Amino acid sequence: MDLTICSLSSGSSGNCVLVSSGLTNILIDVGISGKKVIEGMNALDSDPEKIDAILVTHEHIDHIRGLGVMLRKYGMQVYATRGTITEFLHGRNRIGEVDPGLINAIVPGKCFMVGDIIVDSFRVSHDAADPVAYTFSCGGKKVAMATDLGFYDDDIVKNLKGAEALYLEANHDVNMLEAGPYPFSLKQRIKSDLGHLSNETCGKLVTRLCNDNTVRINDVILAHLSEENNFPELAYETVKSILYMEVPEDRRPALHVAPRFEPSFVAKVTI
Numbered sequence: 001m002d003l004t005i006c007s008l009s010s011g012s013s014g015n016c017v018l019v020s021s022g023l024t025n026i027l028i029d030v031g032i033s034g035k036k037v038i039e040g041m042n043a044l045d046s047d048p049e050k051i052d053a054i055l056v057t058h059e060h061i062d063h064i065r066g067l068g069v070m071l072r073k074y075g076m077q078v079y080a081t082r083g084t085i086t087e088f089l090h091g092r093n094r095i096g097e098v099d100p101g102l103i104n105a106i107v108p109g110k111c112f113m114v115g116d117i118i119v120d121s122f123r124v125s126h127d128a129a130d131p132v133a134y135t136f137s138c139g140g141k142k143v144a145m146a147t148d149l150g151f152y153d154d155d156i157v158k159n160l161k162g163a164e165a166l167y168l169e170a171n172h173d174v175n176m177l178e179a180g181p182y183p184f185s186l187k188q189r190i191k192s193d194l195g196h197l198s199n200e201t202c203g204k205l206v207t208r209l210c211n212d213n214t215v216r217i218n219d220v221i222l223a224h225l226s227e228e229n230n231f232p233e234l235a236y237e238t239v240k241s242i243l244y245m246e247v248p249e250d251r252r253p254a255l256h257v258a259p260r261f262e263p264s265f266v267a268k269v270t271i
């Protein structure tokens with residue numbers, strides 16, 4: 001059996017990640033419509049009826065657009081931090097009426113089980129109420145995801161360590177962002193500690209994980225690319241060239257770029 005991670009959709013138009021052990025299926029964020037989730041699950045030879053739980057990273061619209069619809073239609077459990085729950089129930093991007101019995105508050109750093117998968121969460125720095133990223137373990141193997149983070153630190157590295165497949169943000173190219181059309185304040189927000197990870201910072205994070213890790217990282221999926229300030233080839237080449245210089249060949253992972261509107265490469269770890 002395999003523990004897998006992939007996205008159904010990635011980027012500012014909507015994020016949705018699927019982690020599966022074969023027995024258990026978990027969606028992380030539903031930033032796309034319910035219809036798009038169904039299409040994405042079908043494209044992956046699965047079915048939304050088989051989703052056991054939804055985890056939410058934070059309340060920005062590109063992560064919760066279809067959440068209310070999915071909960072009303074399928075009634076699966078949803079997990080998020082208390083700050084995120086308050087925001088999606090009562091804040092600017094409300095998800096509408098949902099059964100309160102479906103909502104579970106999590107505490108970052110306290111793991112919990114969904115089916116046969118151990119889920120762990122950790123805080124990330126982003127301009128949201130209480131944003132987190134997640135790791136997933138099953139049969140002694142681990143995969144992890146982290147998007148929407150302004151920077152990484154030792155704590156984030158510690159949490160991502162041990163994962164053999166990673167889904168990581170490579171949001172923008174700093175030069176493109178600086179030369180691009182965004183207003184100054186938005187450029188500053190994206191670059192700030194509460195913003196998004198650049199291609200270069202993502203490359204440095206992957207380098208550190210490759211060199212520190214006791215396990216070999218097989219696959220890294222580059223995700224949440226900006227439409228205006230990045231290109232898939234640029235994200236790929238930037239991270240690849242950093243790894244080429246900094247990581248011995250036998251420890252370099254395969255790189256993949258998550259497309260905006262269709263399922264990504266499915267990274268598999270044998271369990």
Ligand SMILES: [Zn+2]
Pocket residue numbers: 058060126128148
């Ligand atoms: Zn966000």
Ligand SMILES: [Zn+2]
Pocket residue numbers: 011012015060062063148224
């Ligand atoms: Zn986002």
